[in-house]
Amino acid sequence: MNPALSQFGEKMSNLxxxxxxxxxxxxxxxxxxxxxxxxxxxGNPVILPEVEQLWRDCTADLLASPEYGEVVCxxxxxxxxxxxxxxxxxxxxRRYKLNLTSRNILITPGxxxxxxxxxNAFGGYSKSGQLKQIVLPLSPDYTGYGGIGFVPEALVxxxxxxxxxxxxxxxxxxxxxxxxxxxxxxxxxxFSRPCNxxxxxxxxxxxxxxxxxAAPYDVPVVVxxxxxxxxxxxxxxxxxxxxxxxxxxxxxLSKAGLPGERIGIAIGDPDVIQVLESxxxxxxxxxxxxGQAIAARAIESGGLADISETxxxxxxxxxxxxxxxxxxxxxxxxxxxxxxRGEGAIFAWxxxxxxxxxxxxxxxxxxxxxxxxxxxxxxxxxLNEEWEHKHQCIRxxxxxxxxxxxxxxxxxxxxxxxxxxxxxxAAIA
Numbered sequence: 001m002n003p004a005l006s007q008f009g010e011k012m013s014n015l016x017x018x019x020x021x022x023x024x025x026x027x028x029x030x031x032x033x034x035x036x037x038x039x040x041x042x043g044n045p046v047i048l049p050e051v052e053q054l055w056r057d058c059t060a061d062l063l064a065s066p067e068y069g070e071v072v073c074x075x076x077x078x079x080x081x082x083x084x085x086x087x088x089x090x091x092x093x094r095r096y097k098l099n100l101t102s103r104n105i106l107i108t109p110g111x112x113x114x115x116x117x118x119x120n121a122f123g124g125y126s127k128s129g130q131l132k133q134i135v136l137p138l139s140p141d142y143t144g145y146g147g148i149g150f151v152p153e154a155l156v157x158x159x160x161x162x163x164x165x166x167x168x169x170x171x172x173x174x175x176x177x178x179x180x181x182x183x184x185x186x187x188x189x190x191f192s193r194p195c196n197x198x199x200x201x202x203x204x205x206x207x208x209x210x211x212x213x214a215a216p217y218d219v220p221v222v223v224x225x226x227x228x229x230x231x232x233x234x235x236x237x238x239x240x241x242x243x244x245x246x247x248x249x250x251x252x253l254s255k256a257g258l259p260g261e262r263i264g265i266a267i268g269d270p271d272v273i274q275v276l277e278s279x280x281x282x283x284x285x286x287x288x289x290x291g292q293a294i295a296a297r298a299i300e301s302g303g304l305a306d307i308s309e310t311x312x313x314x315x316x317x318x319x320x321x322x323x324x325x326x327x328x329x330x331x332x333x334x335x336x337x338x339x340x341r342g343e344g345a346i347f348a349w350x351x352x353x354x355x356x357x358x359x360x361x362x363x364x365x366x367x368x369x370x371x372x373x374x375x376x377x378x379x380x381x382x383l384n385e386e387w388e389h390k391h392q393c394i395r396x397x398x399x400x401x402x403x404x405x406x407x408x409x410x411x412x413x414x415x416x417x418x419x420x421x422x423x424x425x426a427a428i429a
Contacts, residue, residue: 058297109288125151373394
């Protein structure tokens with residue numbers, strides 16, 4: 001059967017970003033049975049024993065409680081499971097000295113759905129026909145943003161400035177405020193903090209400046225804090241969430257050990273929360289209540305925040321250290337390679353300046369030594385202008401073992417040397 005698709009159907013039925021490349025990765029792993037690939041592409045969090053036990057304990061408590069049937073066998077409010085909303089309000093008011101009420105909270109089926117709601121509630125064509133842009137103030141950013149809007153032309157991203165430390169072979173992206181445009185044509189602003197794929201953390205000052213630019217136009221600034229504090233607290237550098245005004249703080253419990261349950265949390269102005277809740281009512285009624293019920297227990301007890309700081313964060317921070325130290329030792333010192341500063345998330349981001357081949361071709365070269373990464377050009381949604389930097393980067397997952405990461409980085413360094421040497425020979429010829 002080949003039904004005719006609407007414009008929205010055409011848009012939403014296409015794979016974008018990393019999802020489009022996963023087919024090749026899966027086929028590579030299947031065809032390579034008998035060979036041991038080091039898979040550094042995965043975004044799935046590691047199942048850490050202490051984290052799994054927390055969720056087992058919360059599940060056991062739910063199963064033993066008289067509310068189990070009410071949670072699992074009944075529909076609930078579109079806004080979310082009230083004990084979870086209450087737990088978030090109590091925790092954040094205490095932790096960040098806020099004055100939140102339940103009207104500031106919306107529970108969604110994962111944070112991806114939250115950004116889908118926001119992108120289409122505020123971005124796209126207005127009733128008067130004006131195109132309202134979804135602005136990504138710093139590119140690269142989360143590849144999933146490329147697929148969240150019904151109107152592709154609404155998504156606009158801006159090139160960053162590059163803060164480079166030549167001696168340390170490190171760099172950092174920063175918003176380029178001389179280029180960034182937020183005005184009456186902006187529907188909403190969206191970015192991740194810490195950032196998937198780069199680990200970049202936009203500073204408090206930069207975030208506040210973006211919010212201040214958007215405020216005169218009543219533009220919501222949606223901060224994707226899927227890796228931020230207080231859970232999963234995958235920030236390796238000091239950072240504070242910012243709340244209030246036009247900022248919508250979006251959270252996810254996926255990297256806190258619940259990716260299968262799809263729990264997202266939005267915190268923001270009640271009027272904006274109400275719009276997003278209505279959007280959710282029309283799409284899926286409400287978020288799954290089982291996951292919400294065990295999340296309420298984990299947050300109320302303080303166990304989730306504690307385990308995030310003492311188990312989850314140190315685990316991935318150590319993985320980044322392995323990547324950094326191995327590359328420092330194994331990479332050719334005379335080449336211009338730069339590792340993005342490890343400020344958070346579960347990935348490392350490597351820039352190979354003046355790479356003689358494309359990131360996709362480099363990805364293919366790495367497969368010949370049984371190492372799989374993700375080509376970086378998939379992480380520039382909305383940035384339509386040509387920029388050679390887009391094709392010189394790769395994302396490296398921190399979810400493998402220390403030994404696998406170390407071996408993978410050594411193999412990568414060998415391939416880098418061969419690729420650049422071949423490029424020099426070709427240039428001479």
